Amino acid sequence: MTEDMSQYPLRLDGDDFPMVRFQKVTKAYGSLVVLNQLDLDVSAGEMVTIIGPSGSGKTTVLRMLMTLETINSGVIYVEGEPLTHMERDGRLVPANSAHIRRIRSKIGMCFQHFNLFPHMTALGNCMEGPVQVLRLPRKEAEERSLELLEMVGMAEKRDQHPSRLSGGQQQRVAIARALAMRPKIMLFDEVTSALDPEVISEVTNVIRRLVDTHNLTMLMVTHQMGFAKEISDRVCFFFDGSIEEQGSPAKLFETPERERTKQFLNAVLEAN
């Protein structure tokens, strides 16, 4: 990689920087460029939804921010600090794991297939991070976890293992588990796609409540256009590894400008 790193600031200054900034971020698997020079800012407290056809790179955006994927070039800033880079002698170099863990502590993620720990109960899943990573006393971690399980309507199932829970229930526990780490940024990757239609609202209601009552910054990938329209501050339409069009939900869904956006929305409408 012979990228000129001096084009990227060491950190974002001033009092108006975004919570998350992707600056010229490129991701490739071999010769397949999945994201091409992506620029994307997300403000504090903003709910940004990512839509787009399969394979357009939506999941990859979230996974890079969660540090589940490396990036080939560009810099991701979280609260003004680079995520996978750090400053040395006035230059940005690849970050060490202590730096990455410090920045990563601000981010939580929920997955399409929940990924709960099968060997722990619902409560155990929620307490694991606070106890093992944040080193909270067990009692405090338990109180925090129960409060969150209460919020997602899963307090009664606290002692059940994931294998005894329905998909919707598992996803709600997964949301509680992520929130127990008190992240500033939450990532949702198609969290309702693996669910039966009748339980989707269990999960979307929880996300609605989060938007109403918490000042979280959220990035959500979804195929549910109605939900995206209702809940987002901004919608980004991805096509072929870059943002084809973005704007308020009203504008993007009612009066899209780009031909590809119109085609995509028409195709989705027809499918429903």
Added chain:
Amino acid sequence: MTYVEFLQAHSGRMIDGTIITVYQFLLSTVVAIGIAILFGLMKLSKNLAVRSVAIIYIEIFRGTSLLVQLFWIFFVLPLFGIHLDKFTAGFLAVGLNMGAYGAELVRGAILAVPQGQWEAAIALNMSSRKRMWRVVLPQAFVIMLPPWGNLIIEILKGTALVALISVTDLMFEVRQININTFLSIEAFGTAIIIYYLIARLFVTPVMRAFENAMSRKIGRA
């Protein structure tokens, strides 16, 4: 001489031998488990040197015969100044050998834990050590229990070779009885029955109970 008379005459020696066999078996198993975890994890290391050591170890111990390894440890190591008594050399050889097979079970089971589990652990910001010990190994453990059941039976059978360096285990005693009495059918027949009973009445039920307890623990039972 009836079989009952045979048993009356020789049961003392056979019981002594069986006790040694059980000791050899238990100690070999402990060594094998330790070696398996160590080299199984090492073979998954990102560090090429660490990984290479594990690959070479596993190749050597799986690629050559247990009997030859046993003789090496007992007869050749002393030439390099390492003297082990025959009892120690016996269970060490069996444990080191079976541990190499166990290492592959450990490695395979860790790789069989779904990728999403690692990713969820990263999303909770766990250190790589916590990811392994808190999230992956407990699940890998459940996955590898059934194949370990087979391997542990192999360990039991493998211990019969230590008679060849004169550890006075069941096989050793039975051979002595055979030499003294020429009652080969009775002697080796009884040995087969005892090995079989240890496996079926002891090893299999313990492993089964273990498997059940583990699947209950992860809420699958």
